[in-house]
Amino acid sequence: MKPLIVVGGVAGCGKTTLATALAQALGVAFRDGDDLHPTANKAKMAAGHPLTDEDRAPWLAACAAQLAAWGDAGGVISASALKRAYRDTLYAAHPAVRYVLIRITPELATARAAARPGHFWPASLTLSQFAILEEPGADEPALQVEAIWPTDQQVAAVQGFLR
Template identity: 45%
Template sequence: MRTPHVVVVMGVAGTGKTTIGPLLAARLGVPYAEGDDFHPQANIAKMSAGTPLDDDDRWPWLDAIGAWAHGRAGLGGVVSSSALKRSYRDRLRAAAPDIVFVHLTGDRALIEDRMAHRQGHFMPTALLDSQFATLQPLQPDETGVAVDVSGTPEEITERALAALDGLEQTAPQTS
């Protein structure tokens, strides 16, 4: 991408947001912010206990991410956020209208396997079903791309960059 946008790397838990986000930011030459770092401790405790967050839990978290994105407007940046519902993405766009979404997608079995093998993360595999139940994929009127998470982190990052370049050259769409 030639224009410095703020890119939100989104998707259900285990898709690799925390892995792909920094790689994407490095390739774009912009800062990366880990979305989990914006959660208040109460949210982390709730998820660690296997309890899904509700919208009231998520609004302050989304507002904090939106404030970071707003501060990066015109400068560019990459931030991770599950952004599972359209209403969550709308809230982020209200704070930073030029946000572009990279929706990491993949086979549920692959994502569950990756979650089961990761170390030191508070999100248990037991919450994956609630994540998929909540997920509302990007709609045609949302600026963003869908990127498959099969393959290596480098391959996924390359696919994301190619898809973002395609957005830059065409009208906003999902791919």
């Protein structure tokens, strides 16, 4: 059985970069969770409004469905999954699901989000994600890495965690 990993964190933390590198290192599929957001969610965020739990429900269901579809073949998805309840939905998709939170300061995350041309996420929403962030509990199958670490150091930390 290959690993099923959710790479999470606030906007601008480097989810897609780490998730892509992990998928390549582990020889599994990659999916950008942003691609699973309904059009209405993307429009709401682009207009500068944070999503509600109700808005996120279909997106979380789509992310969980992707994890379940990969199953034992493994895969890596980038999806913020900032609250424990969101992660519980993803953990329920398959027993092998693991979560990696990329930790970052609000200042660096906002600066990185502002520097992404053409992305639907406005940097002005970044602080709203810190307001809802619930760090993984000791009872979760989760690891935290730092955004300031080089990608290869993050990948090595996750590989060590999976052993």
